[in-house]
Amino acid sequence: MDRLMQTFALIEISISSAIIMIWLLKIIFQINLPFAARSILLILLGNIFFWPLGFFMELPLAAYVRGVTGDLSIVSMVLLWSSLLPTDKSNPIAFKVAIGLVAIAFYPLALGFSMFDPYVWGYGSIGFLIAVLVFAVICGLANWQKGVWIIALAIVAWSFHWHESTNLWDYLLDPFLGIWAIGSSVNSFRLKVRKQVQSGYLFRAG
Numbered sequence: 255m256d257r258l259m260q261t262f263a264l265i266e267i268s269i270s271s272a273i274i275m276i277w278l279l280k281i282i283f284q285i286n287l288p289f290a291a292r293s294i295l296l297i298l299l300g301n302i303f304f305w306p307l308g309f310f311m312e313l314p315l316a317a318y319v320r321g322v323t324g325d326l327s328i329v330s331m332v333l334l335w336s337s338l339l340p341t342d343k344s345n346p347i348a349f350k351v352a353i354g355l356v357a358i359a360f361y362p363l364a365l366g367f368s369m370f371d372p373y374v375w376g377y378g379s380i381g382f383l384i385a386v387l388v389f390a391v392i393c394g395l396a397n398w399q400k401g402v403w404i405i406a407l408a409i410v411a412w413s414f415h416w417h418e419s420t421n422l423w424d425y426l427l428d429p430f431l432g433i434w435a436i437g438s439s440v441n442s443f444r445l446k447v448r449k450q451v452q453s454g455y456l457f458r459a460g
Contacts, residue, residue, distance in 0.1 A: 259416075259417075259418070262416075263320060263325055263417065263418075264304060264314060264316045264317060264320065265304065265316075266325070266326070266331060267303070267316040267317075267319050267320045267323075267325075267326075268300045268301075268303035268304040268314070268315075268316040269296070269300050269335065270326055270330075270331060270334055270335070271299070271300075271303045271315070271316060271319055272295070272296050272298075272299035272300040272302075272303060273296065273334050273335065273337065273338055274334070275295075275299050276292055276295050276296065276299070276338070277337070279295075289338075289339075289340045292338055293338075296338065302315065303315045303316045303319070304316055323430070324428070325417045325418065325419070325424070326428055326430065326431075327408070327424060327425055327426055327427055327428040327431055328404070328407055328408040328411045328412075328416070328425045328426070329353075329404055329405070329408055329425070329426055329427065329431060330428055330430060330431040330434075332403075332404045332407060332408075333345065333404065333431075336400070343400075345400075345401075345438075346396065346398055346401075347439065347442050348396070349393070349398070349401060349435075350434075350435045350438045350439045350442070351435075351439045352389075352435075353427070353431060353432065353435035354432065354435040354436040354439050356427065356432075357427060357429075357431070357432025357433075357435060357436065358432075358436070359372075360372055360373075360423075360427065360432075361429070361432065364423075372423075373421065373423055375422075375423070376421035376422040376423035376424065377420065377421055377422075378422075382422065383409075383422065386405060386409065386422070386426065387405075387409075389405065390402050390405040390406065393405065405426075408422075408425040408426050409422070409425070411425050412425040
């Protein structure tokens with residue numbers, strides 16, 4: 255069973271690493287690859303990360319990546335994987351801000367900057383689980399069904415101990431998700447301010 259879990263973990267990291275490589279290629283070369291090309295690249299790069307490369311590496315590339323990053327949260331993984339789909343839409347700014355604020359508050363406390371440690375809530379706290387479910391309901395009321403599915407998958411994965419961790423936090427949040435949420439939120443606000451400034455210059459009197 256443990257070997258099977260390790261294999262699934264390597265598959266997850268391989269796919270996630272391949273998608274990040276595709277995203278970097280898109281950014282660096284300023285190209286918009288069609289879905290078919292992205293799918294082919296995903297298969298090729300995913301296999302490169304999953305299988306040992308031979309003489310100079312005993313383990314697959316994914317194993318070394320996992321050794322550095324650990325397992326991604328289910329939320330990160332679903333957001334990353336869904337970004338490859340042609341029907342994927344941008345995530346609501348409110349979701350990014352919420353994740354960013356939670357990360358800013360959570361990690362300093364979890365790392366021991368206070369006597370209060372919210373990480374322990376993840377070990378079966380009913381109150382914390384209810385709070386997560388309420389957040390999913392809010393996503394549904396905001397007509398963001400993708401958010402409901404993401405949180406539902408995270409809770410299901412946690413209940414089945416899909417990853418090595420038994421803490422719900424590790425299925426909902428990871429440092430990379432927090433960094434992405436904070437950076438994306440700041441960038442969205444920056445673009446909004448720039449648009450308002452440009453609009454003001456365009457329509458100013460005189």
